[in-house]
Amino acid sequence: MRRTLRAYRELMRIGFGAAPWHAAAQFLTGIVFEVSVPVGGLGAKMIVDAAVSGDTEQGMAAAVLLALTVGAALACVFFYVHCLFTVQERATAAAGRRLMRLIGGAEGLAHHEYPEYLDQVQRVREHQAQLSGMVNATAGVLRVGATLIVSAVLLARVDPLLLCLPVLAAVSFWLGKISRDLTVRAQEATSEPERLRRHLFELGTSTAAAGELRVFGVTALLGERHRRAAAAVISERNRASWRGAALQALDALVTALGYVAAIVLSIWLAVHGHATAGDVVLVLGLAAQLSATVGTAVRYGTYFLLVLRVGRRFVWLRDYVAAERRTPAEPAALPDTLRTGIDLEDVRFGYPGGGGVLDGVSLHLPPGAVVALVGENGAGKTTLIKLLAGFHRPDAGRILVDGADLAGCDTADWRSRTAATFQDHARLEFPVLESVGVGDLPRAGDRAAVTEALERADAAGVVAGLPDGLDTALGGRWDGGVELSGGQWQRLALGRGLMRQAPLLAVFDEPTAALDAHTEHALFERFAAAARDGRERGTVTLLVSHRFSTVATADLIVVLDGGRIREQGSHRELMARGGLYAELFELQSRGYR
Incomplete structure (x- = not known):
């Protein structure tokens, strides 16, 4: 219940935060519009009774009441629709921003390896539009509630038995809820097959995979697997839809019987002198209106519950991300420059269900x-x-930065002292200035800083060949955008990784895999030379490469094997030792002879 209330407050905060005045006006105008219908029925009753009794004064009063009611309804309905779309549009944008911050704001990457997290994200994404719908859902429920209350008061004045009509709304709502629950359960049961279907679709339509798919002729295989995955999803969800349709048919039958019974009762009362002709008109109008109100109640009630369910998932994600935040209340201070270096003490780590990856790693950088x-x-x-970048925490052991345990430091602060370029780098389809400049956000628009970073990455030639230089928009999917080769994208990523000044840790994880061996070797030599020139900053520069000849100039070479450190030392020391490094170096060298 507590999470449900939190979910309701959070979703209402999204709607009211995005358009507070329009949300409030939507509530008010919606209630006025809905209440105008039973009040209009009262006006019709008064006119009929006035005509039968010849009471002109009552007839005129009823006419004025009807005129005011119709005028208010027309004014409210147009403003209600305007408010509804305004709130929906602004709240959708606000909910999208919150979801982006939520999913992308987790400190680490471990959650991307948990199926439960991925399933919850998939469910929220499927119903992302509902995150902005709580104001509309609440307004609809309030409208239905106001209509039922006013209608119940008017019907009770005719005969208390007619109160059974509003009660039927509860039965319809219950049947509608069961129908909606069947649909939701089917969607939850097919979350993983739906993720597979989407993955296969994205893979089959991706330009990045197009070449391999055609060379190996697996397009048809992907299509068949997509068909099977889609069939499993559709079959399960169709069964739920058919059961829901049967419940809706039962709801329609119950509502129709109640409508007929109300008409028969009102006629019987009028025939026996217990009701007026105007009462019969009133009951006819209210019964017809209640049929529509029941449908509205089911629609908005079940929609309200659906939005609330999505809100609970949203809150679950927020709680999960909050629990994953590892920054302590009083984080340890990080040094401006490294004095003693970075130490790993008996570090152990394994991915969920994948066993250990690092097994007792101790290392001094x-x-x-x-x-x-x-x-x-x-x-x-x-x-x-x-682990060094703070994407994961060790299962055991410690990582120390100048003696301070990294687990006790502010993760964002540590990341701001880290520079990195990865093999699976992002292709940021922005203007070049921004695509490279975001490597150091405070200087993202500094043309001189970006130019310097590109020169250090040996990427100045890439920009020189672009039509608008640093202002060239990247990405062939956009009007005026320029597509780059894999190597050109990688050089820009290198420039982005070299934007930060004096980081404590600079990581280059196979950042030149798309470049040839000679170019990679030259770049790594430049990185090493630049690192040695700035040794007074204490920056630890970490290079990862499969090409052994490239890393021979490193001060320290660490050989990993099976999650453990097999050897460490300089290139000369390791070659003299004749161990695994020397063996792998010799094997690779033969390939270039």
């Missing part, structure tokens, strides 16, 4: 040193990088 991580695929190099 000296300040100002250029350190190379080498090893075969799966040795744990990238995982070690993720």
Whole structure:
């Protein structure tokens, strides 16, 4: 219940926060419009009774009441629609921003490996539009409630038995809720197959995968798997839809019987002198209106519950992200420059369901040193990088930065002292100035800083060949946008990783995989030279590469094997030792002879 109330408050905050005056006006005008219908029925009753009794004064009063009611209804309905669309539009944008911050704002990356988290995200994404719908849902419920209350008062004046008509709304609402629950359960049960279907669709229509799909002829295979996944989803959801349709048919039958019974009762009362002709008109009008109100009640009631369910998932995601925030209340201070370096003490880590990846890693990264991580695929190099960058926390052991435990430091502060370029870098389809400049947000618009970073990444030639230089829009999908080659994108990513000044840790995780061996070697030599020139800052420069000849100039080479450190030392020391590094170096060297 507490989470439900929190979800309601959060979703209402989204709507009222986006358009407070329009949301309040939507409530008011919606109630006035709905109440005008039964009040109009009262006016019709008064006119009929006045005509039968010949009471001109009552007839004129009823006419004035009807005129005011119709005028108010017309004025309110147009303003209500305007408010509804305004609130919906602004709240949708606000909800989208919140969802982006929520999903993208988690400190680490561990949640992307948990199926439960992925399923919850998938469910929220499927119903993302509902995150902005709580104001509309609440307004609809209030409208229905106002109509039922006023109608019940008017019907009770004719005969208390007619109060059974509003009660039928509760039965219809119950049947509608069961129908909606069937649909929601089917959607939840098919969350993972739906994720698979979307993945297959994105893979089959992705330009990045188009070449491989055609070369290997797997387009048809993907299409068949997409068909099977879609069939499983559609079959389960169709069964729920048919059951819901049966319940809706039962609802229609119950409502029709109640309508007929109300008419028969009102006629019987009039025939036996217990009601007037105007009462019969009133009951006819209210019964017909209640049929529509019942439908509205079911629609808005079930919609309200759906929005609330999505809101609970939204709150679950927010709680999950909040629980994942690891910054302590009083974080340890990070140094401006490294004095003793970075130390890993018996660090152990494993991914969910995948066993251990790092097994008791102890390592000293000296300040100002250029350190190379080498090893075969799966040795744990990238995982070690993720731990150092704060994307994951060790399952056991500690990472110390000048003696301060990284787990006790502010994660955002540590990230601001870290520069990185990854092999799976982002292709930011912005103008070049922004695509590179966001590597150091305070200087994102500094043309001189961006130009300097591009020169250090040996990417100035990429920009020189673009039509508008730093102002060139990137991405062939956009009007006037320019598409780049894989190597050009990678050079810009390198420039982005070199934007920050004097970081404590600079990581280059196979950032030149799309470049040839000679270019990579030249770039790494430049990185190493720049790192040594600035040793007074104490920056630890961490290089990861599969090309052993490239990392030979590093101050320290760490050889990982099976999640453990097998060897460490300089290139000369490791070659003299004749161990795994020397063996792998020799094997790779033969390929270039």
